[in-house]
Amino acid sequence: MERYKILEEIGDGTCGSVYKAVNLETYEVVAVKKMKRKFYYWDECMNLREVKALRKLNHPHIIKLKEIVREHNELFFIFECMDHNLYQIMKERERPFSEGEIRSFMSQMLQGLAHMHKNGYFHRDLKPENLLVTNNILKIADFGLAREVVSMPPYTEYVSTRWYRAPEVLLQSSSYTPAVDMWAVGAILAELFSLTPLFPGESEIDQLYKICCVLGKPDWTTFPEAKSISRIMSISHTDFPQTWIADVLPCAPPEAIDLITRLCSWDPLKRPTADQALNHPFFSMATQVSYPLHDLELRLNTMAAMPNLELNLWDFNTEPEECFLGLTLAVKPSAPKLEMVHNVSQDMSENFLFCPGVNNDREPSVFWSLLSPDENRIHAPVESSPLTLSFSPMQQHTTVGPGLGPPQTTGFTMASSMQPNMLDRPWMAVSAPFQQSHYL
Numbered sequence: 001m002e003r004y005k006i007l008e009e010i011g012d013g014t015c016g017s018v019y020k021a022v023n024l025e026t027y028e029v030v031a032v033k034k035m036k037r038k039f040y041y042w043d044e045c046m047n048l049r050e051v052k053a054l055r056k057l058n059h060p061h062i063i064k065l066k067e068i069v070r071e072h073n074e075l076f077f078i079f080e081c082m083d084h085n086l087y088q089i090m091k092e093r094e095r096p097f098s099e100g101e102i103r104s105f106m107s108q109m110l111q112g113l114a115h116m117h118k119n120g121y122f123h124r125d126l127k128p129e130n131l132l133v134t135n136n137i138l139k140i141a142d143f144g145l146a147r148e149v150v151s152m153p154p155y156t157e158y159v160s161t162r163w164y165r166a167p168e169v170l171l172q173s174s175s176y177t178p179a180v181d182m183w184a185v186g187a188i189l190a191e192l193f194s195l196t197p198l199f200p201g202e203s204e205i206d207q208l209y210k211i212c213c214v215l216g217k218p219d220w221t222t223f224p225e226a227k228s229i230s231r232i233m234s235i236s237h238t239d240f241p242q243t244w245i246a247d248v249l250p251c252a253p254p255e256a257i258d259l260i261t262r263l264c265s266w267d268p269l270k271r272p273t274a275d276q277a278l279n280h281p282f283f284s285m286a287t288q289v290s291y292p293l294h295d296l297e298l299r300l301n302t303m304a305a306m307p308n309l310e311l312n313l314w315d316f317n318t319e320p321e322e323c324f325l326g327l328t329l330a331v332k333p334s335a336p337k338l339e340m341v342h343n344v345s346q347d348m349s350e351n352f353l354f355c356p357g358v359n360n361d362r363e364p365s366v367f368w369s370l371l372s373p374d375e376n377r378i379h380a381p382v383e384s385s386p387l388t389l390s391f392s393p394m395q396q397h398t399t400v401g402p403g404l405g406p407p408q409t410t411g412f413t414m415a416s417s418m419q420p421n422m423l424d425r426p427w428m429a430v431s432a433p434f435q436q437s438h439y440l
């Protein structure tokens, strides 16, 4: 280890402390993870899950393990060094992420995860702290709990941080699959929109309670291998204040709500795989470009005085089944100054959505939303929901409550105030009415 000069501690986890260090021969800055327990034999080191998984996984969105050093019975992992983890970024964030930023983080995470799952591993501890970011490049880290897909159940030990823990793990199912990672992806996607955890359980039973508040009670036959009968009994006999994911995430577009709903399915078999998630419409929405407010105003000022909406329906047919909720209509407005521009504080940047192929600098195409009759309730069956056209720009949405659907945020979105935190979600602040310590 004399080749490395330790600069500062950058992380402390259950298994190891992580330091920023510099390689004195190459001057490369690295992250050194010093394992907390002693390792007396090389075989022990090579058998570590983290080592086995990382030696096999080589991908741009998976952290690179450069070297392993054993010295005086201590074990050091030398990793490429990243600047932040996603938890720190969210904590320090003062305004919501743009949809483009969220899509980018998500797509990188899913690409890394798809590679991992295809190579026979699942992570089991996905959480924002384990997603490392430098210059908007995201890499999955901490393979301490990674497991080979082919390894044999029962899996009994502690798995994954509670808030991102899949229900089958909470119910102590003796076998589970890479779908546990997909549940965590859904919870992380929701958190990227709200900057607050979707299911912030205070104990394992409270975790189930918080999940039920959003998803309703599961069909218990989904978990034939669940061992925690006491938890099932407690939950079965409890009434929950029901809310919807769309109400919890008023600024998320319907495509995101749909993806979160699928990823956070009670039934692991119903959760999309990483590859399927990457093909979800959430990732094929228009490219989002951020402009500072003054730039937007300048652009709008150069346009004609009267709104002139010119519809461009391109390839869409009129058959309802060819549309989906949240489908956007591209219109070319020559609107002078949209009302909203004046309502937004000066220090906010605006998000403009351009339709690839039709935008140019002089006449930006603004996306306007196509509202379904029941607003954004994504769980409404699309087939039975004839679409009506409502040509109105996005509205700033301030009130959220049961029965009030959030606006269609696909499209011309203004950077709005932060999404509600836990205090704005009374049902989230309330814990499960159970004796917690009993279940811990």
Ligand SMILES: Nc1ncnc2c1ncn2[C@@H]1O[C@H](COP(=O)(O)OP(=O)(O)OP(=O)(O)O)[C@@H](O)[C@H]1O
Residues within 6 Å of the ligand: 010, 011, 012, 013, 014, 015, 016, 017, 018, 031, 033, 063, 079, 080, 081, 082, 083, 084, 085, 129, 130, 132, 141, 142, 143, 144
């Ligand atoms: N390569 C890296 N570059 C920069 N920071 C890192 C790196 N690896 C880890 N860290 C930081 O150190 C923290 C702890 O690292 P890691 O999760 O690998 O340790 P752990 O002991 O396995 O943690 P856990 O308690 O989550 O199991 C991370 O959350 C991250 O902030």
